[in-house]
Amino acid sequence: MRMHQLFTPVLFATSVVAAPAFADDSAAWFENRNVLTQETGEGIYNAVCAGCHMPDGQGATGAASYPALADNPTLEYPEYAVMLTLHGQAAMPPLRGVLNDEQVAAVVNYIRTSFGNNYPDDPATAEMVAQTR
Amino acid sequence: MPHPCSDVDNLSHPADSGDRTEKVEAILVDKLTPNPSRREFLTMVGAVGGAAAMYQAMGMMGVAHASPYEGKIQLERAPEGTKVLILGAGIAGMIAAMELRDAGYEVEVLEFRDIAGGRCWTMRAGDTYEELGGFTQTVDFAEGNYFNPGPWRVPYNHYGILDYCRRLGVELEPLIQINNNAYVHSVDAFDGKPVRYREINTDFRGHISDLLSKVTDQGALDAVLSDEDKENLLAGLRTFGALNDDNAYVSGDNASSRRGYARPPGGGVDGAPIANEILDLSTLLDSGLWSRLATSEALNGSMPIFQPKGGMDMIARAMADNLGDLVRYRKRVTQIRQDEDGVIVTYDDLENDGAEGTASADYCVCTIPFSILSQIDHDFSGPLANVIQTMHYAASIKVGLEFKRRFWEEDEHIYGGTTYTDLPISQISYPSNDYLSDKPGVVLGAYSWGALAYQYSSIEPEDRVRRTVEWGSQIHPQMPEEFKAGVSVAWHRVPWTLGCYGIWQDKAAQYDDAVAMDRRIVCAGEHLSYLPAWMEGAVLSSLDAIRRLSQTAITAAGE
Incomplete structure (x- = not known):
C-alpha cells in the first residue's frame, strides 16, 4: 500500500482525536501529499497560515495585501475565522480540503490567543466547524 | 496540474x-x-x-483537430481618437496593447512592477527577488544560467502563443518533457530506489499485452471478436507489448530492446548483449509506479513542447520591446471607475514616492489577477464583482537548483526530461539546454501544489532549498556534494499575483458573468479561460476580450 492511500482523511481524523494537545508537530511536516498533518494550532499556523499572513501574523503588502492577524478585532468571535478558514474569501483560499474539523478549530483558537489577540473565551470547536463546513 | x-x-x-x-x-x-x-x-x-x-x-467529425486560435486577429480600424487603458503588462495585457495599437487605438498600459511579463518570468544570475514578508533571495547562478519559476513550457498545440513567438522573433528550442531514461520513484517501492521510466513503461505494456493475449486465446473475447479480429489483435499486442512469438512477455531480447540490458549490445569480444530481467506482474502492480505512465499523454504535456532559448521571459521582453514607452511601470492601481463618459483609473505612482495619479480612457482592458483586483476599489457590476470576490489563487512552489556538475548526464545518461516521485518535491526536471557542457546546470528540483505547496510557502527560502536537496538526494545521491545554488518561488508570496492561477468557486455558473464586457471594461487573463495557468489561456482570453471591446467601440461610435 502507498502511504498516500493509507492516510485517508477519515483515518487521519481519528489520529487527531487521540493526540495530546501539546504534541510536537515538527515531524508532521510534509508527511502527506494531500492534507496537513500538524495537530497543534501553532503547528498548523506555521505550516499553512504563515505562508501568507507571515510567521509573526503581521500580513504583507505587495500589489495587494494579506491582512495582519495580529491585534485583529475581527477575531473576537470564532465564527468568522472558522468560516474564512473553511470557505476562503477573495485571495484567501478555502482550506476545508486540507484541514479537518479539529485542525480548523485548533488553528482558529491559536490565532485568537496569539499575536496580541486575547480571546480565550468561547473557543472554536470541531462541532462548530463541522456545522459550518 | x-x-x-x-x-x-x-x-x-x-x-x-x-x-x-x-x-x-x-x-x-x-x-x-x-x-x-x-x-x-x-x-x-x-x-x-x-x-x-x-x-x-x-x-x-473528430478526424482532425481545430484550435480555438484563428490566426492573427483582424480588428476593424479604431474609431478616431479612441483610447484604451490596459491594466497589467503580463501576456494578456501586452497582447491587448499590441493589437489595439495596431488597429489604431491610443493605448496606455499601467504596470505595478518595474518590468513586464507578470508570471512570464525568468530569474537569472545576479537577480534579486524579495518575496512577500521581506524574504530576499539572490540568484547565485553561473553566468547565463536561468530558472523559470512560472510558465516553463510552450506546447505545440498552443497556437496563439506560438504565433506571437513567430511574429516577435522569439527563438524556441525543444523542451524534453518525457524521457524514458529518467526515473519514476516512490518512497514505498523498491526500497525507495528510483526505477527507469522505460522499465516500468515496457513492463506494464508487456504484461497487459501478455494477459490480453491469454484471454483472447482462451476464447474470453469470442463474443465480441471474429477470428480475423483476434489474429489482428494478437499481432498488435506482440508489437505493442514486445511479446515473444508465443505471445508471452518474458525476459529476453524483445523486452530488453526497450527496457534495457544487463549488458548492452557492444562490439568485439563480449559484444553480445545480455538481457535484463523483467519485473514480475505482481511486483510491478504493487509498486504503484505505473500511475506515472500517462503523464506525457495529455495534449498540454506531450512532445513536441518548447521553451524559449535563454528563458521564458524572452517572450515578455519581446512584447515589452514592441510596446516601448506605451507601458508605464511602477503604477499601483488603487481605484477603477467608469461612467457614460469613460474610465478613470487612480494609481499610486511608485516612481514618484507613491504620489496619486490618474489615467483616463474611453475603454479599459483589466488583466489584473482577481486576487489583487478584489482589493482594489472598483465599481464593477454585481455578477462580475461576485466572481472577483470569490476566486482564489492556487498554491504552488517551484525550486530551482544549480549543480556544479551535470551528474544526471554524466553519471546517469539523463538528457532533459522529468523524473516523477511521491516525495514532497513531486518531480525533478532536467535542463533541456547546454547538454554535455561542463558548466553548471539548473534543475527544476521541486514543483508541487496543494498541501505540499502550502507548507513549502510557509518556510524560509533557504529552508526550501535545503529540504529540496535533501529529498532530491534520495533519487540522486550526488546532489548534496554537487549543489551550488538554489532559488525558490512560492506563488502565494509573489507580490504581484498573490498566487499561481485563478480557481473558480463555480466556473460553470460564473464564467459568462466574468468574461462579459462590463460597460466600458473587459477583464482578461489566464483566469478567464479554459486553459488556466497556461500562457495560451491568457492569449485566447485577451484576443476574445479585445474583439468584443472593438465591436463595442465601433457600435458606440456609430450611434
Whole structure:
C-alpha cells in the first residue's frame, strides 16, 4: 500500500482525536501529499497560515495585501475565522480540503490567543466547524 | 496540474467559415444521399468549400483537430481618437496593447512592477527577488544560467502563443518533457530506489499485452471478436507489448530492446548483449509506479513542447520591446471607475514616492489577477464583482537548483526530461539546454501544489532549498556534494499575483458573468479561460476580450 492511500482523511481524523494537545508537530511536516498533518494550532499556523499572513501574523503588502492577524478585532468571535478558514474569501483560499474539523478549530483558537489577540473565551470547536463546513 | 483539458475538444469556429460549413451541410442533406459515408461527405465538402472547409468539417467529425486560435486577429480600424487603458503588462495585457495599437487605438498600459511579463518570468544570475514578508533571495547562478519559476513550457498545440513567438522573433528550442531514461520513484517501492521510466513503461505494456493475449486465446473475447479480429489483435499486442512469438512477455531480447540490458549490445569480444530481467506482474502492480505512465499523454504535456532559448521571459521582453514607452511601470492601481463618459483609473505612482495619479480612457482592458483586483476599489457590476470576490489563487512552489556538475548526464545518461516521485518535491526536471557542457546546470528540483505547496510557502527560502536537496538526494545521491545554488518561488508570496492561477468557486455558473464586457471594461487573463495557468489561456482570453471591446467601440461610435 502507498502511504498516500493509507492516510485517508477519515483515518487521519481519528489520529487527531487521540493526540495530546501539546504534541510536537515538527515531524508532521510534509508527511502527506494531500492534507496537513500538524495537530497543534501553532503547528498548523506555521505550516499553512504563515505562508501568507507571515510567521509573526503581521500580513504583507505587495500589489495587494494579506491582512495582519495580529491585534485583529475581527477575531473576537470564532465564527468568522472558522468560516474564512473553511470557505476562503477573495485571495484567501478555502482550506476545508486540507484541514479537518479539529485542525480548523485548533488553528482558529491559536490565532485568537496569539499575536496580541486575547480571546480565550468561547473557543472554536470541531462541532462548530463541522456545522459550518 | 489541475487544469481541465476537455474543453480543447469543444471546437470553436470562425464565424464566416462556420456559416459556410452549415451551408455545405445543407447542400449535402438536400442533394445527396441521406446518409453519406464519411469519405463521401468529406469529398463533397472539399469540392464545395475548399480545403479550409474540409479541414474544419474533419475537425467536427473528430478526424482532425481545430484550435480555438484563428490566426492573427483582424480588428476593424479604431474609431478616431479612441483610447484604451490596459491594466497589467503580463501576456494578456501586452497582447491587448499590441493589437489595439495596431488597429489604431491610443493605448496606455499601467504596470505595478518595474518590468513586464507578470508570471512570464525568468530569474537569472545576479537577480534579486524579495518575496512577500521581506524574504530576499539572490540568484547565485553561473553566468547565463536561468530558472523559470512560472510558465516553463510552450506546447505545440498552443497556437496563439506560438504565433506571437513567430511574429516577435522569439527563438524556441525543444523542451524534453518525457524521457524514458529518467526515473519514476516512490518512497514505498523498491526500497525507495528510483526505477527507469522505460522499465516500468515496457513492463506494464508487456504484461497487459501478455494477459490480453491469454484471454483472447482462451476464447474470453469470442463474443465480441471474429477470428480475423483476434489474429489482428494478437499481432498488435506482440508489437505493442514486445511479446515473444508465443505471445508471452518474458525476459529476453524483445523486452530488453526497450527496457534495457544487463549488458548492452557492444562490439568485439563480449559484444553480445545480455538481457535484463523483467519485473514480475505482481511486483510491478504493487509498486504503484505505473500511475506515472500517462503523464506525457495529455495534449498540454506531450512532445513536441518548447521553451524559449535563454528563458521564458524572452517572450515578455519581446512584447515589452514592441510596446516601448506605451507601458508605464511602477503604477499601483488603487481605484477603477467608469461612467457614460469613460474610465478613470487612480494609481499610486511608485516612481514618484507613491504620489496619486490618474489615467483616463474611453475603454479599459483589466488583466489584473482577481486576487489583487478584489482589493482594489472598483465599481464593477454585481455578477462580475461576485466572481472577483470569490476566486482564489492556487498554491504552488517551484525550486530551482544549480549543480556544479551535470551528474544526471554524466553519471546517469539523463538528457532533459522529468523524473516523477511521491516525495514532497513531486518531480525533478532536467535542463533541456547546454547538454554535455561542463558548466553548471539548473534543475527544476521541486514543483508541487496543494498541501505540499502550502507548507513549502510557509518556510524560509533557504529552508526550501535545503529540504529540496535533501529529498532530491534520495533519487540522486550526488546532489548534496554537487549543489551550488538554489532559488525558490512560492506563488502565494509573489507580490504581484498573490498566487499561481485563478480557481473558480463555480466556473460553470460564473464564467459568462466574468468574461462579459462590463460597460466600458473587459477583464482578461489566464483566469478567464479554459486553459488556466497556461500562457495560451491568457492569449485566447485577451484576443476574445479585445474583439468584443472593438465591436463595442465601433457600435458606440456609430450611434
